[in-house]
Amino acid sequence: MTAQEWFNRFAAALAALPEPERERAEAYYRELYSDKKEMGMSEGSILLSFGSPENAAAEILNNFTEDGGDERNGQTADSMPENNPLCSEENAERKDGILNMPRGKVIAAVCAAAAAVLLGGTALSVAGTLLLSELAMLFAAGTFCLGGAETLAMGVIALGGAVFCAMPFYYAIKYMAKGVIWVTKKIYDDVAREERA
Amino acid sequence: MDAQLKKGLLDVCVLAAIEQEESYGYKIIADLSPVIEISESTLYPILKRLEGAGALTTYSRAFNGRLRKYYLITGEGRRRLAEFKAAVPQMEKVMDFILRRKI
Known part of the structure; x- marks a missing residue:
């Protein structure tokens, strides 16, 4: 892994953080990298000392919230499977708001309305x-x-109208079927994720 | 070492590392490494927390064509450090007790 790759993966793993926090953490590691490099360390040994970018990021995400997150400061990233940003405390808090209901439920509600x-x-x-x-x-x-051309013309117009009216019916059925499949999949994914968490 | 105990000690160690003069990330780790196990990822939250608590302040200065962040101890940081130092005799007694030495 090159330093660039390390920093790319590090930034990606910190995506859940607000921009200034992420920049601050990146600047911290970049400075350490430059200092170690100038002390004569090789790129490989510097990255080895940093550990995996995901673990370094997890440590920062863990300590992001002043209360709660900080309490677990002494533990290493490896010993904590709950380091996953998806199930961190911040996310648990966010679920409290009405806008932050579990995604599956929101999707189901919107789809029910659309249906x-x-x-x-x-x-x-x-x-x-x-x-x-x-x-x-x-x-x-x-x-x-x-007989009569007028009656025939009226009949043709009525037939055309019937076909025209049938078209939305066709599309409605088509998209409803697609929607049902999509929603089922989303809800299934959500349930699977909650079970994992 | 116990995680909670280490956490408390690391805070004081970092303050002690910048007590005499301002320092920067690499130097703090280099100074503390012979004394206590500390990594880059461990130091970051400590610095952030101490800054948040007003125990240190930071500023960036140009170095070798790049910016380096320096950490300075504040009055609050010195107060914390003095508090810890004042508690050392008490802690020594506790250590003696734990290690079952004769007082």
Whole structure:
């Protein structure tokens, strides 16, 4: 691993931190790197002394909150599987807010609303299709019994309308099916993640 | 060493390392390493915490064409250090007791 790679991975692992905090931590390690380099240490041995970028980042994330996080200061990053930023205390706190309900539930709620709108639209679409089909049939019967270009034209327009009304129905069904698959997957992922945590 | 005990000692060690003159990350680690186990990732939160508590302040100065961050002890830092030093005789008694030496 090169120093650049180490710092890239370090920055990526600190993505959960606010920008100034991340810059501060990076500057700290960059300064140490430069100092060690100037003392004659090789890139490899410097990076070895830093340990893995993920562990170094975990130590910083752990100590980010002044209260709570600090209490675990003495422990090493390796001995703490809960170092994962996804299940740190900050995240646990964030779950309290209404905007920060577990993601799966939010997605499910939004999708339920979208599905309701789609269902309403579908009902309208079906009703329109049926009504206009019926009209088209009436005009067809009229044309057959009475003749006349006007009745035929009206029948064709009604048929066109019926097809037009059927289109949203088709798309609604299509996207609802896609949506149901997507939501199921998201909820499944969320449950799996909560179980892991 | 016990994690909590080490944590308390490291705070004082860092303050002691900058008591005489300002210092920087690499030098603090180099000065403390022979005395107590300390790594880059351990030092960072200590410096941050001590700064937050007003026990030290920082400033950046150009060095070799780059910026280096220096740590300076404050009055509060000196007070903490003096407090620790004043408690040493008491701690020695405790050590004697733990090690079952004759007082």
